[in-house]
Amino acid sequence: MxxxxxxxxxxxxxxxxxxxxxxxxxxxxxxxxxxxxxxxxxxxxxxxxxxxxxxxxxxxxxxxxxxxxxxxxxxxxxxxxxxxxxxxxxxxxxxxxxxxxxxxxxxxxxxxxxxxxxxxxxxxxxxxxxxxxxxxxxxxxxxxxxxxxxxxxxxxxSISVLGYNKALLDAAGVAAPDPVKAMTFDEFKTMAKKLTKIQNGKGVQYAINPTDILDYDMFIRMNGGKTFDNPVNPTKVTTNNPEGIQGLTDYLSLFTEKLAPPYNELTNGPGPSTSVLWIRVKSPLRVSDPGSSPIWPKIPTMVLRRSLPSSSQ
CATH class of the missing domain: 3.40.190.10 (Periplasmic binding protein-like II)
Structure with missing residues (x-):
């Protein structure tokens, strides 16, 4: 045919x-x-x-x-x-x-x-x-x-949703994020550091579990850049610019500052379990596609934007 x-x-x-x-x-x-x-x-x-x-x-x-x-x-x-x-x-x-x-x-x-x-x-x-x-x-x-x-x-x-576990935030004495007002990345990291627990050099609780390997692309786009010249038919990588470098730097900081688990501890599971604790890695925050699990509509979410010059805030 x-x-x-x-x-x-x-x-x-x-x-x-x-x-x-x-x-x-x-x-x-x-x-x-x-x-x-x-x-x-x-x-x-x-x-x-x-x-x-x-x-x-x-x-x-x-x-x-x-x-x-x-x-x-x-x-x-x-x-x-x-x-x-x-x-x-x-x-x-x-x-x-x-x-x-x-x-x-x-x-x-x-x-x-x-x-x-x-x-x-x-x-x-x-x-x-x-x-x-x-x-x-x-x-x-x-x-x-x-x-x-x-x-x-x-x-x-589809868009990625940043959901949080209210019980874990309450236990850490962290106020629930505003569901409407966007948080800068610097503000997010300040909150995330309060949610991370390191004992004897090993993470027992990380602030966020970014299970999608493409999350770096999200950070690049948050900074106004793009990873490829064309998302469907790419011919070159377009990250060698201030926007791309800042996005990759922000993403890398999640790991270098121990706010996210190392990749060998990450999981690509279908989403949060019914206990609303993330699979394998216990973390109060998670980035995911809201369609990945039927319980996502029940999870509180927050809004994150990139850090902007103080004169623009």
């Missing part, structure tokens, strides 16, 4: 990224008709692939599809929501075999090989493209573009 010639094949991505019934609905309708045209009056059947992300979110996705079908009665969407690993295994084999889903949910970190495969339709060829993308952030839409073509429509971007 020649994907590039099939008008029903196109990618939508969520950043993590999926089909958007409101934003991408017109594009989905166009897939069943002529190139760049509206869908035909006859029935259109589409398959949609996505990965499971908690029962509540899976049900929301299914409800979203039902709303789309209600607004477009001649289009039927058959969803298949699989566990994370199973989804990517199937997507890889079906794309190679020419029988992938009509609509593909895509994580930005996985996108490059699919964008470069020739298996996806360029959405700019559809007549509804301009109208469907006029309300989208140009910067976010860039994540869906490759070699001058647009292969996806973003429906959201």
């Amino acid at each position: 020649d994907f590039s010639m099939s008008r029903r094949q196109f990618l939508t991505r969520s950043g993590q990224v999926a089909m958007a019934a409101g934003v991408g609905g017109s594009l989905l309708a166009a897939c069943g008709g002529g190139s760049g045209s509206n869908s035909s009056s006859g029935p259109v059947n589409l398959t949609f692939g996505w990965w499971s992300n908690t029962p509540a979110k899976d049900n929301s996705m299914k409800a979203w599809i039902k709303d789309f079908e209600k607004a477009n009665p001649n289009i039927k969407v058959k969803p298949e929501i699989l566990p994370w690993g199973n989804y990517w295994d199937k997507l890889k084999t079906t794309t190679a075999g020419g029988n992938a889903y009509d609509i593909i949910g895509m994580s930005s970190g996985m996108a490059a090989p699919y964008f470069d495969s020739g298996a996806l339709a360029d959405l700019t060829t559809f007549s509804d493209y301009t109208d469907a993308t006029k309300s989208l952030s140009p910067a976010t839409l860039t994540l869906s573009q490759w070699s001058g073509k647009t292969f996806a429509l973003p429906i959201g971007t």
